[in-house]
Amino acid sequence: MHGALLIAGTTSDAGKSVLVAGICRWLARQGVDVAPFKAQNMSNNSVVTTDGGEIGRAQALQAAACGLEPSVAFNPVLLKPESDRTSQVVVHGRVDGSVSALSYRERKPALLEIVTAGLARLRAEHDVVICEGAGSPAEINLRATDIANMGLARAGSLPTIVVGDIDRGGVLAHLFGTVAVLEPADQALVSGFVVNKFRGDPALLEPGLAQLERLTGRPTLGVVPFAPDLWIDAEDSLGHDGTVGRPGAPLGRxxxxxxxxxxxxxxxxxxxxxxxxxxxxSVRYVTAPSDLVGADLVVLPGSKATVSDLAWLRSTGLADAVLAHARAGRPLLGICGGYQMLARTIDDPHGVEAAPGHHEGLGLGAFDVVFDPDKHLGNPHGTALGEDVAGYEIHHGRELRDPGLPALVRTSDGAAEGLDIGNVLGTHWHGLLENDGFRRRVLARVASLSGRDVTISRTTSFAVTRTAQLDLLADLVEAHLDTAALIRLIEQGAPVGLRIVPPAGAP
Incomplete structure (x- = not known):
């Protein structure tokens, strides 16, 4: 099998990332040499690759589905939003300035050459490449400089499938409208549809799908049911109600x-x-001080804008609630930007994240933070809470520690990193909680400090859980998609003579 395929979506969060991961996993289980590709991602969820760069976390997950290590080749352009109007640009894994929405347009022609060359290299190195679009190809105001959707599809002659999330409502209109607003040369590559997150009797949907095919000349290649056991998401696993994941019942009381x-x-x-x-x-995202009442562990996660997010924390009253929680001896964990917020001061002399200046932190640790112009990237190893650990670092901030400050981590070269003062823990390392032994020790400490009757599982493996989720995605693809049609598209490209759908109101 040789070829490539683009998965586009009617909207952001329609299911592109997970469908790509599922198709990749399904192909890899059949022994196909497959790789993922997203020309341009916009996300503050990223990982450090084995080749020392930075890519979107979704592409790292898709690489795992393929049985590959993450590589900058899978996501050549990454935009990391810094504000509502600006984003940091990461090209081939390295920071390459910041842009506004308007100034980014000027860079698109050069970036299109980069991503098309990258796709060509991947196609030469692997039998199959499954590409993921960005946002929606129906954003016709952006089409002239598009490098991730139909711009990429046209450059690479990629057959394209459009996926829509029926859980949002209006999916048939979304699918039809996506095709209808495209120019004829783009429409010629749109080869079919997938409906995602369907609940109920498929027979009720069938008349609508038949009408969609009559209107567009394109079949629906599958209806993927809503899967309650599937909680993994390639960008984040946050539910609409703020919950994360679907944990099993407690082992204790x-x-x-x-x-x-x-x-x-x-x-x-x-x-x-x-x-x-x-x-x-039970893990929930929260946005108000009252949400911290009764919490056994509060987590301050990473931030792409540490200083402004700390200001937001204060303006909402959450900073006072976090401080009260910690000063009452209750557990608090800061990760990366969240760890930096625990410092006495945060100094950004070069204006890396905000206007140059000196800012007060929460003051929970005897250390200060200074922002360096260059980003610190790495895949470090060490020990933490008596366990061997590995993680990854993506940050501009550098800690300046007081002598004797208890460290959470000892790196493999013996350096101190992070903070451990009993109920308050902090680290720059992402991924620490994926180390099973370390995670169990943290939870055991939380249970002890909170006085909870909790038995910590000795068998839960994050790696095994993630693998099972990827296999569940592949099972959904195998059971609910027309896989023979997928293979034909990959090997033969878009069918010749697909109907051109005139836009509404056209003569």
């Missing part, structure tokens, strides 16, 4: 309740996914 502060520019919030794998551990 009590639940452990984890409150994760949903910062405006939260980064790598998926760090807490591993907690949600544990029986009896």
């Amino acid at each position: 009590d639940w452990l309740r984890v409150a994760v502060v949903r910062l405006p520019r939260v980064s790598n919030g998926t760090d807490v996914d591993a907690l949600a794998c544990e029986p009896g551990v």
Whole structure:
């Protein structure tokens, strides 16, 4: 099998990332040499690759579905929002300035050359490449400079499937309208549809799908049911009600309740996914001081805008609630930007994240933070709470520690990192909670400090849980998609002579 395919969506969060992961996993289980590709991602959830760069976390998950290590080749352009109007640009894994929405347009022609060349290399190195679009191809105001949807499809002659989330409502209109607003050369590559997150009797949907095919000339290649056991999400696993994951019942009498502060520019919030794998551990994102009442563990996650998110924390009253929680001896964990907020001061002399200046932290640790112009990236190893651990670092802030400050982590070269003062823990390392032994020790400490009757599982494996989720995605693809049609599209490209759908109101 040789070829490529683009999965586009009617909207952001329609299911593109998980469908790509599922198709990749389904192909890999059949022995196909498959790789993922997303030309341009916009996300503050990222990982450090084995080749030392930075890519979207979704593409790292898709790589795992393929049985591959994450690589900058899978996501050549990453935009990391810094504010409502600006984003940091990461090209081939390295920071390459910041842009506004308007100034980014000027860079698109050069970036299109980068992503098309990258796709060509991947196609030469692997039998199959499954590409993921960005947002929606129906954003016709952006079409002239598009590098991730039909711009990429046209450049690479990629057959394209459009996926829509029926749980949002209006999916048939979304699917039809997506095709109808495209110019004829783009429509010629749109080869079919997938309906995602369907609940109920498929027979009730069938007349609508038949009418959609009559209107567009394109079949629906599958209806993927809503899967309650599927909680993994390639960007984040946050439910609509703020919950993370679907943990099993507690092994002891009590639940452990984890409150994760949903910062405006939260980064790598998926760090807490591993907690949600544990029986009896309830994880929720929160946005108000009252949400911290009764929490056994409060987590301050990473942030792409630490100083402004800290200001938001203060303006909402959450800073006072976090301080009261910690000063009462209750457990608090800060990760990356959330760890930096625990410092006495945060100094950004070069204006990396905000206007140059000196800012007061929460003052819970005897250390200060200074922002360096260059980003610190790494895949470090060490020990923490008596366990061997690995993680990854993505930050500009550098800690300046007072002598004798208790460290959470000892790196493999013996350096001190992070903070451990009993009920308050902090680290720059993402992914620490994915280390099973470390996570169990943290939860045992939380249970002890909170006085909960909790038995910590000795068998939960985050890696095994994630693998099972990827296999569940592949099972959904195999059971509910027309896989023979997928293979034809991959090998033969878009069918010739697909109907051109005129836009509404056209003569």
